[in-house]
Amino acid sequence: MADLVTQAKWDRLAPRFDTMASKGAEERWRPFKREVFREMDGKILFLALGTGLDLPFFPTGKDITAIDISPKMIEQAQERLDAYDGTIKAHVMDVHDMPFEPDSFDQIVTSCTFCSVPNPIEGLKALHRVLKPGGRLMMFEHTGSRFYPFRPMMNLMTVLSRMIGPDMNRPTVQNVRAAGFRITEVNNVFLDVVKTIKAYKPD
Template sequence: MDVRTQNKWDRASRTYDFFAAVDNRRLGGEKQRLLARVQGKTLHVAAGTGNDFKFLPPGADIVSIDISPKMLERAKLKAANYEGSIELREADVCSLDYPEATFDTVATVFTFCSVPKPIAGLRELYRVLKPGGQILMMEHVRGSAIGPVGVMLDLMTPLTRKFGPELNRETVGNVQKAGFRLRRVENIYLDVVKTIEAIKDRS
């Protein structure tokens, strides 16, 4: 378990709902559209305080993990109110206690801008996903279409990583490096918030 990351998100749990509400006003519809594609047994990475549970389709079979016990404590009530099954578990995405090929779907929302070793985490998700399974992601990434935006995010990241996300991750490329085949990449806000859908090919 990455204790430093755990402590950071334990501290952030106190104000997480405020910032999540801002994201919901701008992007709630996009989150719901993405998560509507959840199928089968699903691993939801980064439960946070449970903010995104309301965007999951009813009746799903979800395991929702987070590295922060304080986040999970706040997520319990929202999990109990979900019209389906959500099991909360404390876990580090870079070291998952699941056998290979356990899940049909993996879903992440604004997660891999905060995982210290993103490719290692994505490779773990690839491992626990069944062949033919899908990963659904909405992520902050480094913008490249508008040059000054990418430079600005590079400059901001040393500050933002102290209390939350890194804003200049090359997440689309990292997904491919982890072994996934891209199915769809869509710009949601400029080119700094994207949805990424990818597949673990059948061998």
């Protein structure tokens, strides 16, 4: 059954998302996101498109399927989709319920997504299903912290942040492992909170 609650939450945020996200922190993270995007190759699944803020930093000429649960986010992304110099097809789709065949993609790339997907381990298992054996998962994510006082602060912030958008305290590295991926690299970009994660699906 479609997750209308999550869809409505992100639809509501869509018209304001660029104003909220495109300055400040987003500019600071851009070089690290770029480093992840630089390695995009083959048949790529990009989760989640959002308003397409990441698209100008994708390498050109790639074959990308982009999904997002929110039709309003995809609407906002249209100009950036049109400007992309390569193939990118966008679909309204819940990561928990993707109709793709098993082993469909060479790579999966995500950016600031697993703070938002409602059931992260299930969402990651769904990605695992559609990734080819040996295929790479490349992520830019903010996560919870293991350290005091950030850990309790982020638990507290999540009570409020999840009402309008993401959770601030997800253990995403552990979740990636729990979904069956092998981690090859975790790079802490800011404390142990903002990070790039690279993993693959074992054969």
